[in-house]
Amino acid sequence: MSLGDIPIKVxxxxxxxxxxxxxxxxxxxxLQEIATHLNDVANGxxxxxxxxxxxxxxxxxxxxxxxxxxxxxxxxxxxxxxxSEIYETTFPGLWWVKYFNDAESLVSQQLEIGPAPMILxxxxxxxxxxxxxxxxxxxxxxxxxxxxxxxx
Amino acid sequence: xxxQELTLGEELRRQGxxxxxxxxxxxxxxxxxAIPASMVxxxxxxxxxxxxxxxxxMSYQECTGCIESLTRSYTPTLESMLFNFISxxxxxALQAAAGRQAEDALxxxxxxxxxxxxxxxxxxxxxxxxxxxxxxxxxxxxESIKEVAEGxxxxxxxxxxxxxxxxxxxxxxxxxxxxxxxxITDKPILNVPGCPPMPxxxxxxxxxxxxxxxxxxVDSKKRPLAFFGDTIHDRCYRRPYYDLGLYxxxxxxxxxxxxxxxxELGCKGPITYNACATTKWNxxxxxxxxxxxxxxxxxxxxxxxxxSFYKPLSAGQWxxxxxxxxxxxAGVAAGAAAAVVSRxxxxxxxxGNKS
Numbered sequence: 001m002s003l004g005d006i007p008i009k010v011x012x013x014x015x016x017x018x019x020x021x022x023x024x025x026x027x028x029x030x031l032q033e034i035a036t037h038l039n040d041v042a043n044g045x046x047x048x049x050x051x052x053x054x055x056x057x058x059x060x061x062x063x064x065x066x067x068x069x070x071x072x073x074x075x076x077x078x079x080x081x082x083x084s085e086i087y088e089t090t091f092p093g094l095w096w097v098k099y100f101n102d103a104e105s106l107v108s109q110q111l112e113i114g115p116a117p118m119i120l121x122x123x124x125x126x127x128x129x130x131x132x133x134x135x136x137x138x139x140x141x142x143x144x145x146x147x148x149x150x151x152x
Numbered sequence: 153x154x155x156q157e158l159t160l161g162e163e164l165r166r167q168g169x170x171x172x173x174x175x176x177x178x179x180x181x182x183x184x185x186a187i188p189a190s191m192v193x194x195x196x197x198x199x200x201x202x203x204x205x206x207x208x209x210m211s212y213q214e215c216t217g218c219i220e221s222l223t224r225s226y227t228p229t230l231e232s233m234l235f236n237f238i239s240x241x242x243x244x245a246l247q248a249a250a251g252r253q254a255e256d257a258l259x260x261x262x263x264x265x266x267x268x269x270x271x272x273x274x275x276x277x278x279x280x281x282x283x284x285x286x287x288x289x290x291x292x293x294x295e296s297i298k299e300v301a302e303g304x305x306x307x308x309x310x311x312x313x314x315x316x317x318x319x320x321x322x323x324x325x326x327x328x329x330x331x332x333x334x335x336i337t338d339k340p341i342l343n344v345p346g347c348p349p350m351p352x353x354x355x356x357x358x359x360x361x362x363x364x365x366x367x368x369x370v371d372s373k374k375r376p377l378a379f380f381g382d383t384i385h386d387r388c389y390r391r392p393y394y395d396l397g398l399y400x401x402x403x404x405x406x407x408x409x410x411x412x413x414x415x416e417l418g419c420k421g422p423i424t425y426n427a428c429a430t431t432k433w434n435x436x437x438x439x440x441x442x443x444x445x446x447x448x449x450x451x452x453x454x455x456x457x458x459x460s461f462y463k464p465l466s467a468g469q470w471x472x473x474x475x476x477x478x479x480x481x482a483g484v485a486a487g488a489a490a491a492v493v494s495r496x497x498x499x500x501x502x503x504g505n506k507s
Contacts, residue, residue: 025392049189051182054430056389080172081232099176101226105435108180110189118193119179123171125161125200 027061037113047114078119086117161200174200177228181359184352184431185378199363206265209243212293213286213320213329214275217348218311219245225351226435233355237362255289262303271304273332276313276320280328297335306340306367315343316453323457342367343374347450352431353379384421384447387429408444418462419446426451
């Protein structure tokens, strides 16, 4: 068989991409998994994370999932090593977390089940650093300026 | 304090970078390596305590495709690895130094980090005629790998060539090319095959080495299970059509466009272990099967010599035993029937595409 035998034609109006418009059975399986995690966390269990990037979800699956989970009360953006977008779904405790890299392309997309997503919490080491740096504020000259000395 | 004496956490703190960056970085890597998300905080902790890792990259009989691929990594990016986590002390294509300076840098790095540096090798190593077919700085690749391996903590063989001989070892293998583990037997070796390997697999393996201080768990071909634990077929979005017995009959026919299974067009997905189906290529844009072409099995040993990329598994040398066993194990009557049909179809294709 030579290259010439491979039946290829280029058609730029070939219609929908193979990955679009078709739902797989994955969404149902995923919803079942989330239900289990929500139950666990509701009963005091540890935080759970479901990585969406590892699942064979079609684009249509993601859209369907977004529709079903909806958007709730909280929406947050974190600026650390590129932006991260977090929102709570209509189910409190079920968070949709999107990590972007510096070029703002999506690197990881996760569903996190717990009181708050881990990326929102400040790390103890960073809080220690704050505690060290904070007293420097006491030396701010503005703090010593009284209204009397400022007025002419 | 010298830069290499600081932990990565201290180094980044000096740049005003918070632990959130570590957490995010680890979350992204953990996700691609199927590391449970519950381990991410611990992974971030230990990565912050690690020190900058010396990496020595040796290039042998290779095409530079592996490093080209690595520079396209986006999660994490190669830049973030280089700026924050590793010290790439020797790499032909990327380093500024050349000639004697470059070779001196190699030996300096080996001396400074003896017993602790990580060797990455790409390309096969020729053994025939004392290895004269590939030399750098007057030394054969065979001498070179033995020399750098001696002081290495571990070796990562990048690409199908360094792992199994690859293209260089394709019949009739004129240079007697072999993979690294045919020569070095007393060091931990990890294979990251692929032609080229996936960029995120390379950076993911490096990160996990930094965070956990050891190479990840591997399969029988020394590949990291995190990325090579499933076949392409297991994770393929066209898989539901295989189960339904719906197959594309020629490239770009109606079925192919609808996303039907490419088995009959020669897809090697059922017996190829790699992460393409979920990690995808070019920042998650697409991957071969999504663009309509079957998997060619580039992360498997000797993929060049296993007959046509366009013969169904059931007809080629790939499938003679293992492939058919797997197709049967799928337990789908439609699939098994299709294997028979596909042989007929293949005969038609081979006979000049008159089907």
